[in-house]
Amino acid sequence: MLSRRIIPCLDVRDGKTTKGIRFKGNVDIGDPIAMARFYYEEGADELVFYDITASSDHRPIMIDVVRQVAGEIFIPxxxxxxxxxxxxxxxxxxxxAEKVSVNSAAVKNPGLISEGAKAFGNQCIVLGMDVKRVETSAKIPSGYEIVINGGRIYTGIDALWWAKEAERLGAGEICLNSIDADGTQEGYELNLTRMISESVGIPVIASGGAGHPEHLYQVLAEARADAALIASMTHYGTYTVRQIKEYLNERGVKVRMVW
Incomplete structure (x- = not known):
């Protein structure tokens, strides 16, 4: 069995790491370059960096900040x-960067996934999915809808269908973010994660809701995610990456121990 990955997430706005709840009320909490170095030294398996307003502001990503973060870490x-x-x-x-994550642009132009996979390999292409729980309908049979532009635009696309389609187009991984759980620290959206994880053959990263190491155990061991994104629970110093990994290791979840 492959080791489960613990992945800190840096949401960046105007050059600062920021955090909100359900994509609202964001506050700045630190310097992404210093935080990236801290998480690397703590034993994080990977790092995710999102320029969270680039799509909604219709501007390019902050490439200088990306370059500076990459210079501080030696993990994916x-x-x-x-x-x-x-x-x-x-x-x-x-x-x-080792991987690029496409979200809103891929919904608008699905061919971007296959073009990227052809140019750089499937392993480089991550589909970011921002998902909201909605009423089940003929159009959204799973009860989960894709939302784009930082949670601003409902697309009418069923999340389960989109995950399968993205895999078919060549995505090598899915980062599955529950808007309902985001920033709440009340636990991941287990039903959504399990449904997607069991329906695709590519790795699924669970995102949104981590507040206690038990939440990571639930999503990795019970909902079958391949990795778990963390933010608030470590950004605010409640837990460390090491504490999370030690907890998971004690519960029988295979993780990379580096100390």
């Missing part, structure tokens, strides 16, 4: 926000 680094073309992907990869 995934970058998303404002990536609309293969050239945007190339720029991010040349700046030091």
């Amino acid at each position: 680094f995934s970058v998303g926000g404002g990536i609309r073309t293969v050239e945007d992907m190339r720029e991010v990869l040349l700046a030091g």
Whole structure:
């Protein structure tokens, strides 16, 4: 069995790491470059960097910040926000990222997934999915809808269908973010995570809601996610990456121990 990955997430706005609840009320909490170095030294398996307003502001990603973060860490680094073309992907990869995450742009242009996979390999292409729980309908049979532009626009696209379609198009990984759980620290959206994880053959990263190591155990061991994104529970110093990994290791979840 492959080790489960623990992945801190840096949501960046105006050059600062920021955190909100359900995509609202964001407050700045630190310098992304210093935080990236801290998490690398703590034993994080990967790092995710999202320029959270690039898509809604219709601007390119903050490539200088990406480059500076990449210079501080020696673990896989995934970058998303404002990536609309293969050239945007190339720029991010040349700046030091190992993976690019596409979200809103891929919904608007699904061919971007296959174009990126062809140019750089499936392993480089992560589909970011921002998902909201809605009433089950003929259009949204799973009861989960894709929302884009930082939670601003409902697309009418069923989340389960989109996950399968993205895999078919060549995505190598899915980062599955529950808007309902985001920032609440009340636990991941287990039903959503299990449904997607059991329906695709590519790794699924659970995102949104981590507040206690038990939440990571639930999503990794019970909902079958391959990795778990964390933010608030470590950004605010409630837990460390080491404490989380030690807890999971004691519960029988295989994780990478580096100390």
